[in-house]
Amino acid sequence: MRRLLLAATVAVLPAIVLGDDAKPQWFRLHAEGWFWYVEPPPAEETPPPDTPVDAAPPIDLDPMARVQQQRKALERAMALAVLEPTPEHLRAYLQLNQALMAQSQAFAETWKQVVWTTPSLDYGLVSPTGAAARTQADLKAAGQRTQLSTAADRYGLLFFFRGDCPFCHQFAPVLSRFATDHGFTVIPVSLDGGVLPEYPQPRSNFDAAARLEVSAYPAVYLLDPATRKVAPAVFGAVGYSELAQRLSAAIAALEDQAQGGLDVAGRLMP
Template identity: 30%
Template sequence: MIKMTLFLILLFSDSHAKTFYQDHARGWHWYEKLPIPEEPKPQEKDRKKPLTPGEKMKAYREELENRLAQAWINPTSQNVSRYQEMQQDMMNRSQTFSQTWMKNVFSNAGLDHTLIAPVNQKAVHVYLDQQKEEKQQVIQSLSQSHGLFFFYASNCSYCHQFAPIVKFFADQYGWEVLAISLDGGPIDLFPNAVPDNGLASQWNVTALPSLFAVNPEKEDVIQVAQGMTSIDEMENRIMVLTRGNK
């Protein structure tokens, strides 16, 4: 029994001694620290995507509104200061944006709107003269495809006051005018006026005087005036309403 015990002790000692000498670089293996397991890396889907510029701007506005609301509901010095600080930051950003905008305009003629619509006083006069000349040419050319239908009543004082304006416009631009009387009575300057045959109701004439620009070929009917108006207003309305309908 003693021999067996000694044999086991020697066997055990020899086994560990051999392990130590064969792998002496590691030392006693039962004394080694166990490796710390690495934390699992977050899954790709768990990672937050960076905010887009639009999302950042939205978040900025929301934070500014929240600070304002907090300062208004509970106007402590701290709450008001937090809002003032962010508002100042917003103003600084706006100023930087504005300065960069102007630098781009000054360095790129294609972005300078003042070259199209100048603000210099002398340049403005030249620009307005050019605009007026172009407008007159366009309205003159429209006389080839359009005519004016002038609705009036002989007992309408506004109609009699408006008739010379219509006549002057027609003579200046070469437009033909068909005067239509709703009560069958005459009007100065338009001796060839005709009585209404139901056209006023069809075109929903509800106020006098009324003036329409008509393109018979395309059957385009555009109301130019309802009530008295000036020649300038007539010109502008015809330019806008007939654009693309020539």
């Protein structure tokens, strides 16, 4: 009786329950349970094709903004390290500071290379220091001496003074020595009839002083006898080197016919 019941049960089982190897499929799929229901796996989310994965934030290419960001980042890191001096915060600040120092070092090295290979940008050639400065000063002084000595063959010096002027007495020895060194002829003109030890026989030409509007003394004008033109050079008591510089400028003014000079039409000469 039991065998008949078992045979009848097997006969009525659906064909899909038995596999090719005559074993019930639910024995081989026992992990899914008795009700054959499997939860579907979650669908993978794929990013849109136009959105790059792990895209870096955009970098502001404006150099001013980038420098400002670096400065703010360093200040923020330092502030955090001061307020919360943990090893992590200090390490972050030091690393950022070291990176900026390396950036500054690269800038300095490139600066030197550009200056050394571009003479027009080398300030040391324009304003040298040390031995180079002394050499340049010597060359400049030598050139100035040559210029003045050459100019002395063409130009004369009009020297306006007063006998009661202490500054005139102070300046007269400087002018006398300068004229002797370079070969200039000095025409002394007294504004009050007084004399100076270096110039005991001055001329009294008040008309020339009035036409040149001499209002300060001592005063030195550069005179070109060939053209009867003059150029103002010195007002007040100055030293030897400054006298040379101012006369060099006056020479350049007379030689530049665009600037010309004051045409006195020979009235300065007796």
